[in-house]
Each structure stands twice: as C-alpha cells, then as structure tokens.
Amino acid sequence: MLTFEEKIAIIEEFGELTKKEVSLGRVNFHYEESLYDKKNVVYHLHPNGNGFVYAGEIEDYPTDDRGMVNIRDFSGDELRNIVRKAIDSLSSTPAEKNPVFEEWMNDGDFSLFLMREDDGYHVYAGEDLEGAFNSYEEAANFLEEEGFSRI
Template identity: 80%
Template sequence: MLTFEEKLAIIEEFKQLEKREVSLGRVNFHFEDSLYDKKNVVYHLHPNGNGFVYAGELEDYSADDRGMVNIRDFEADELHALVEAAIDSLAATPAEKNPVLEEWLNNDDQSLVLMREEDGYNVYADEDLEGTFNSYKEAANFLEQEGFSRI
C-alpha cells in the first residue's frame, strides 16, 4: 500500500487539479475545468492512506453510489491511471465520450445522417437539420418510421 505522501505526490503531478485541505488532515483535489457539476476528483485523502477518487463516469471501476472508488490499496500505476481517467471523463462532453455518426438509407437511396451532439441526437440531410431527439432510441425510431435503415 502506498503511503499518504506517495499518493499525494502522484496526485499532485496533475497540474489541472487544485489542492484543498479539509478537516482532520485530509485533502481534496478539485478539477475546476470540469464540464459537469462534479468537480471533486480526489475526496478525503487521509494521512492513513485512505481516500476516494471519482469514477462515476467510468465503466472500468466499481464505484459506490456516489461514484467514488476507494484507493486505500491502489498501487502507483493504478492510482495514476484512475486519476487521469477521472479527469478525462470530466473534461469530455457526452458526445466526445460516446460519439455516434451513422448513415441511414431508404429504398430510394436517399441518405440521412444520425449524429450525437451536445444537446442530444440530430438527424441531418446533407447540412440541413431534419430533427433533434433526446435519445438515440427516439432518433432511430423516427428514422425507421420514415423508412430508413442503418447501413
């Protein structure tokens, strides 16, 4: 297990994080450039080596109901990778995290493009916006109802 000082040194390598001291000698690290309400990347790093890193946007980690992963027993490379992934997940829009760009055709060889963008899913005919949808399922249902199939 890494010591508090070793964990602190790894986390302080990330210059985009702001260190904030809290009670009982614990330290938090905030990512002020987060695109989301969540800014606390490292939570309550304690002198005993315990602490948490936010992984609520990550699929590869088992997080608690707050999206936090306990880093008590992490090795240096594991901690570095988790903090880096946490920052990346808070710096990317949903469209950047899970891009969608699909072409759909109908029986008349007309094509439409389904694209995930900041505000949801948009359907385009060339450069003209044909529709905006809150979910992929809504957009796909629209295209199917209009006689289009994904290529």
C-alpha cells in the same frame, strides 16, 4: 498499500489539480477546468490511506451511487491511471468521448445522418435538422419507424 504521503505525491504530479484541505486531516483535489459541475477528482483522501476518485464518467470502473471509486488499495500505477482518466473525462464532452456519425437510408435511396452532439442525438437531412433526441435509442426508433435502416 500506498501511504497517505505517497498518494499525495502521486496526485500532486497532476498540475491541473488544486489541493484543498478539508476536515479531519482529509484532502480533496479539484479540477477547476472541468466542463461539468463536478470538480472533485480526489475526494476525502484520509491519512489512513482511504479516499475516493471520481469515475462517474469513466467506463469499466465500478462506482458507488456518487460515481466514486475507493482507492485505498490502489498501487501507484493504478492511482495514476484513474486520476488521469478522471481528469480526461471531465475535460471532454460526451460527444467527444463517444462520437456517433451514422448514415441511414430508406428504400427510395434517401439518406439521413444521425450524429451525437453535446445536447443529444440529432438527425439531419443534409444541413437541415429533422429531429433532436435525448438518446441514441430514441433517434434510432424514429429512423426505423420512418423506414430507414443503418448502412
């Protein structure tokens, strides 16, 4: 297990982060350029080595209900990796992280395009917006109900 000082040194390698002293000797590191309300990347790093990194926007990390991962037993490489991914996840929009651009066609060879954009999923006929949806499933259901299938 890394010491508190070793964890601080690794996290300070990320010049994008701002160190904030909090109570009981704990330290937070903020990412002020976050595209989200969430700015804490490292939360309550404690002198006993316990602490958390925000991974709520990162796939493949089991998180608590706040989107945090406990880093108490992380190696140096694991800590660098999750901090980098956390910063990157707060630096890009959902559409940039997981882009969707699909063509759907009906039996009459008319095509529509399904795109993920910042505020959801949009269906276009050329440049004309045909529908806006909160989820991929809603958009796909709409297209299927209208007789379209993905090509």
